[in-house]
Amino acid sequence: MTEGRQPLFRSGMIALVGRPNVGKSTLMNRLLGEKISIVSRRPQTTRHRVLGIHTTQAYQMVFVDTPGIHQSKRKINQRMVQAATTALEGVDAIVLVVEALHWTEGEDTILERLRQVDTPVIAVVNKVDRVNPRDKLLPYLDELQGRYAFAAIVPMAAYKGENLDPLLSELAACLPQGPALFPEDQITDKSVRFLAAELVREQLFHQLGQEVPYATEVVVDRFEETANRTEIQATIVVERESQKGIVLGKGGRRIKEVGSRARQAIEYLLQARVHLELYVQLRAGWSSDERALSELGFEE
Ligand SMILES: Nc1nc2c(ncn2[C@@H]2O[C@H](COP(=O)(O)OP(=O)(O)OP(=O)(O)O)[C@@H](O)[C@H]2O)c(=O)[nH]1
Numbered sequence: 482m483t484e485g486r487q488p489l490f491r492s493g494m495i496a497l498v499g500r501p502n503v504g505k506s507t508l509m510n511r512l513l514g515e516k517i518s519i520v521s522r523r524p525q526t527t528r529h530r531v532l533g534i535h536t537t538q539a540y541q542m543v544f545v546d547t548p549g550i551h552q553s554k555r556k557i558n559q560r561m562v563q564a565a566t567t568a569l570e571g572v573d574a575i576v577l578v579v580e581a582l583h584w585t586e587g588e589d590t591i592l593e594r595l596r597q598v599d600t601p602v603i604a605v606v607n608k609v610d611r612v613n614p615r616d617k618l619l620p621y622l623d624e625l626q627g628r629y630a631f632a633a634i635v636p637m638a639a640y641k642g643e644n645l646d647p648l649l650s651e652l653a654a655c656l657p658q659g660p661a662l663f664p665e666d667q668i669t670d671k672s673v674r675f676l677a678a679e680l681v682r683e684q685l686f687h688q689l690g691q692e693v694p695y696a697t698e699v700v701v702d703r704f705e706e707t708a709n710r711t712e713i714q715a716t717i718v719v720e721r722e723s724q725k726g727i728v729l730g731k732g733g734r735r736i737k738e739v740g741s742r743a744r745q746a747i748e749y750l751l752q753a754r755v756h757l758e759l760y761v762q763l764r765a766g767w768s769s770d771e772r773a774l775s776e777l778g779f780e781e
């Protein structure tokens with residue numbers, strides 16, 4: 482499979498970590514040039530580790546997008562954070578994503594963990610498009626340098642796909658020589674079923690207010706590729722009876738809009754026509770129930 486490639490082919494795993502909402506998933510999608518991870522303006526959007534595989538003639542980088550690391554008493558959040566911290570083990574490099582000009586206790590806590598692993602850490606200072614004028618960034622970058630022995634510090638606007646090349650070269654230098662870990666045309670470890678469920682969940686994060694998105698999970702019940710379209714049936718799980726009505730909306734308008742936007746996104750992903758049917762189901766307190774979480778695919 483690596484025939485025809487450069488003799489010094491490199492490959493390895495790279496974890497993308499940081500506090501919630503700093504732009505880890507946006508960055509991974511940009512690095513891949515594909516949308517694998519869902520993105521929203523709300524924190525705690527990503528709930529699982531998601532691999533994004535980027536293969537060139539010279540290297541294969543396997544990015545691990547992770548949930549934002551934060552403190553919470555909720556069981557689901559604890560499993561999310563566990564998924565993120567597990568991703569720090571056995572990788573060849575770590576990208577710590579931070580927001581330009583915003584250093585918080587959250588970052589201090591993450592640095593504590595990074596000190597426990599012997600892996601090069603590259604800091605990506607994201608959302609620099611918000612810094613105006615740009616030279617306000619300089620003291621922040623200086624400060625950052627004093628906080629940790631970062632292998633490199635790369636300012637970036639992931640959102641616009643600016644400044645990706647310097648990051649890619651820094652990362653390539655961290656990878657060991659070796660054959661590709663995945664087939665070169667593979668872009669993720671996740672199934673299309675998982676990605677479809679995520680695209681529905683993304684719409685819930687976009688379209689529902691306050692705590693409701695955090696009380697929802699999406700399960701694909703049926704995924705069937707027929708000759709001319711893909712048929713998907715999915716259930717939106719909620720925690721409380723009152724949330725059912727919110728997800729449905731007046732006259733079913735909200736769920737219809739969620740379905741319509743999610744269908745378009747899934748069609749784009751699959752490059753195929755999609756028929757999407759959505760249902761809502763109450764599963765009382767699922768996000769704080771260990772068994773329900775395991776059944777819903779949250780690792781222990
Ligand atoms: N202005 C600006 N916004 C950005 C940039 N990168 C990401 N964002 C926005 O930041 C928000 C969070 O982005 P995500 O990629 O979901 O962040 P995340 O770190 O994966 O968040 P969690 O999965 O919740 O931990 C979204 O509204 C993005 O559009 C950037 O470079 N500039």
Ligand SMILES: [Mg+2]
Pocket residue numbers: 505506507518519520526527547548549
């Ligand atoms: Mg994310």
